[in-house]
Amino acid sequence: MKSLVLERKDELSLRDFPIDKDEEVIGPRDVRIKLHTVGICGSDVHYYTHGRIGPFVVNEPMILGHEASGTVIETGSDVTTLKAGDRVCMEPGIPDPNSKATRLGMYNVDPAVRFWATPPVHGILRPTCVHPEAFTFKLPDNVSFAEAAMVEPLAVGVHAATKAKIKPGDIAVVLGAGPIGLVTALSALAGGCARVYVTDLAEKKLEIAESLSPAIVGVDAGKESLVDRIKADTDGWGCDVVFEATGSPKAAAGVFEPLAPGGCVVMIGGQSEPIAYDAGAAMIREARVENIFRYAHVFPRCVAMLSSGTIDVKPLITRTFDFAESVRAFEIAASAPAGDVKMQIELPQ
Numbered sequence: 001m002k003s004l005v006l007e008r009k010d011e012l013s014l015r016d017f018p019i020d021k022d023e024e025v026i027g028p029r030d031v032r033i034k035l036h037t038v039g040i041c042g043s044d045v046h047y048y049t050h051g052r053i054g055p056f057v058v059n060e061p062m063i064l065g066h067e068a069s070g071t072v073i074e075t076g077s078d079v080t081t082l083k084a085g086d087r088v089c090m091e092p093g094i095p096d097p098n099s100k101a102t103r104l105g106m107y108n109v110d111p112a113v114r115f116w117a118t119p120p121v122h123g124i125l126r127p128t129c130v131h132p133e134a135f136t137f138k139l140p141d142n143v144s145f146a147e148a149a150m151v152e153p154l155a156v157g158v159h160a161a162t163k164a165k166i167k168p169g170d171i172a173v174v175l176g177a178g179p180i181g182l183v184t185a186l187s188a189l190a191g192g193c194a195r196v197y198v199t200d201l202a203e204k205k206l207e208i209a210e211s212l213s214p215a216i217v218g219v220d221a222g223k224e225s226l227v228d229r230i231k232a233d234t235d236g237w238g239c240d241v242v243f244e245a246t247g248s249p250k251a252a253a254g255v256f257e258p259l260a261p262g263g264c265v266v267m268i269g270g271q272s273e274p275i276a277y278d279a280g281a282a283m284i285r286e287a288r289v290e291n292i293f294r295y296a297h298v299f300p301r302c303v304a305m306l307s308s309g310t311i312d313v314k315p316l317i318t319r320t321f322d323f324a325e326s327v328r329a330f331e332i333a334a335s336a337p338a339g340d341v342k343m344q345i346e347l348p349q
């Protein structure tokens with residue numbers, strides 16, 4: 001079976017691709033997984049359209065995809081928690097288990113981390129992969145492969161909500177109604193927020209946001225001042241948390257404006273250039289600022305919340321393609337249709 005290969009910027013092909021032999025050898029603590037569903041991430045699309053993200057440059061053909069679920073087909077000799085036939089989702093970043101970052105409990109910022117579809121590491125739009133048991137999570141029967149492939153982006157929102165230290169009844173603002181903004185809004189509600197305002201310029205995206213929960217309020221940033229709205233709704237006090245999920249320098253420059261004294265700003269959206277940061281506005285609020293990079297060990301929480309119904313990601317999955325249509329799926333994703341949140345690809349079983 002074929003793999004989806006980014007040959008170079010703007011060129012994808014579905015073809016046989018020889019994977020390095022070492023990568024296919026199953027170690028005692030590894031499992032072999034047959035891939036089932038893979039989500040198309042903004043980063044996959046960015047490598048396709050730009051050939052790079054910051055310092056990571058596609059210099060050689062690379063298989064795309066990192067948001068995945070599948071079925072275990074083989075286990076290493078020392079694997080105890082998984083067996084052939086188990087349905088699973090996989091965490092795509094593998095740190096060095098002996099690194100200082102890992103030992104300090106923040107393996108996501110380990111400089112040695114190997115993350116799927118981040119050059120030179122291949123992604124998983126391919127028939128099978130070998131993955132450590134420790135980064136492979138068994139799915140309850142009531143969590144579908146499609147929902148499980150949403151755990152990776154959801155993990156970003158859950159990590160952000162965790163860093164914000166949300167308290168029950170908090171009011172939050174999420175800047176940006178893209179997939180990450182929406183999973184962050186759902187995570188903030190799951191963390192106890194009474195209300196989450198989501199702001200964007202695209203009306204269709206705000207409609208989707210509001211459809212997720214009666215506690216989500218869409219604010220069209222092109223028509224209404226977010227700061228005025230928050231001030232009006234909080235007797236002038238402001239919101240407890242602002243999540244920046246646009247990656248836009250302009251939006252990021254205003255992150256402190258709607259924030260209440262003692263509030264928290266969490267920077268999520270990737271910023272490729274230095275951004276304006278109003279230290280004075282942060283200071284007069286004694287604002288706490290958190291930055292996140294992916295996530296660290298929140299996959300089990302995400303799976304538990306999908307299973308219990310605390311979080312429902314199904315409305316975010318707006319289109320599903322057969323693997324044979326992968327190239328077309330990426331062309332459509334690159335055109336960023338306003339009515340789509342997450343597109344997924346299903347591999348033949």
Ligand SMILES: [Zn+2]
Pocket residue numbers: 041042043066067152153
């Ligand atoms: Zn992703």
